[in-house]
Amino acid sequence: MTDQGSPRAGRRPITSRSEVEHAAFELFARQGFERTTVEDIAQAAGIGRRTFFRYFPSKNDIAWGDFDGELRRMRKQLAEYPPEVPLIEAIREALVDFNRVDPDEAPWHRRRMELILTTPALQAHSTLRYAAWRQVLAEFVAVRLDVTPDSLAPQAIAYATLGVALAAYEQWLRSPQTELHDLLAAGVRELSAAVG
Numbered sequence: 001m002t003d004q005g006s007p008r009a010g011r012r013p014i015t016s017r018s019e020v021e022h023a024a025f026e027l028f029a030r031q032g033f034e035r036t037t038v039e040d041i042a043q044a045a046g047i048g049r050r051t052f053f054r055y056f057p058s059k060n061d062i063a064w065g066d067f068d069g070e071l072r073r074m075r076k077q078l079a080e081y082p083p084e085v086p087l088i089e090a091i092r093e094a095l096v097d098f099n100r101v102d103p104d105e106a107p108w109h110r111r112r113m114e115l116i117l118t119t120p121a122l123q124a125h126s127t128l129r130y131a132a133w134r135q136v137l138a139e140f141v142a143v144r145l146d147v148t149p150d151s152l153a154p155q156a157i158a159y160a161t162l163g164v165a166l167a168a169y170e171q172w173l174r175s176p177q178t179e180l181h182d183l184l185a186a187g188v189r190e191l192s193a194a195v196g
Contacts, residue, residue, distance in 0.1 A: 017055045017066075020045045024062045025111055033063075033119045060125040063115050067129055071136055074098045078140040087144050091137070091161055092188040096181045099165065110176070113169050134158035164191055 023044040027036045038059050042052040056062050074094055081090040101109040116122055134155075141154035149155075164187035172180045 015045050015047050015051070020047065020052065020055050021062055021065065022108070024059075025108065025115075028115060029111070033059075033115060034121050058125075060122055063112060063119075063122055063125075064129055065112060067132075070098060071132060074133075075136050075139075078136070083144075087141065088188065088192045090140070090144075091157070092185055094137075094140075095161060095165060095188060096184045099168075099184055100181060106180075110173065114173055117166070117169060117173070130162055134162055137161055160191055160195075161188070164188055 020041065024036070024041045027040055027044055031040070036059070038052055039049060041059070041062070042049050045052070061067075074097070077097060078090065078094050081093075116126055135149065135158070138149040138154035138158040141157045142149040142151060145151075145153055147153060165184060168180065168183035168187045171183050172178055
């Protein structure tokens with residue numbers, strides 16, 4: 001008779017999404033993103049290929065972490081701003097909060113963003129993620145301006161804010177001593193002052 005409470009031999013009982021991400025990033029650093037396969041990642045994480053796809057729809061999605069969850073949180077945060085909060089202030093706070101990283105996770109986040117911004121194989125996938133992010137922001141702006149999300153103003157503001165975020169990330173990657181949230185906030189202030 002076997003003890004049903006014992007884990008199966010040869011297999012760890014639990015692998016977290018984070019463990020799969022960390023295993024993948026170690027492989028990306030050693031082998032490169034394009035040369036690393038889903039099978040390599042699954043093996044390094046101690047899981048099967050099918051289990052990998054329960055965590056991530058594709059290898060490209062690993063680079064983005066829990067992006068969909070973060071988008072849901074950003075949408076909720078934007079919806080909770082009272083109308084008296086100025087539009088640019090709400091955008092600045094939401095942008096900084098969306099990109100806030102626990103200090104312990106900053107090295108992983110830096111690796112993540114370097115991978116996203118410098119890997120040609122991820123550019124098409126990144127375009128889809130950026131579009132989803134811009135849509136959330138455009139919907140918020142549209143409500144504030146009483147227009148449709150596909151109107152010029154919400155779209156222009158969403159594109160400009162994404163530009164601020166990308167510029168801040170590139171600066172952060174070039175200057176490790178800088179704080180990401182400071183760069184993001186400063187970028188929004190610069191944009192606001194320039195078009196103000």
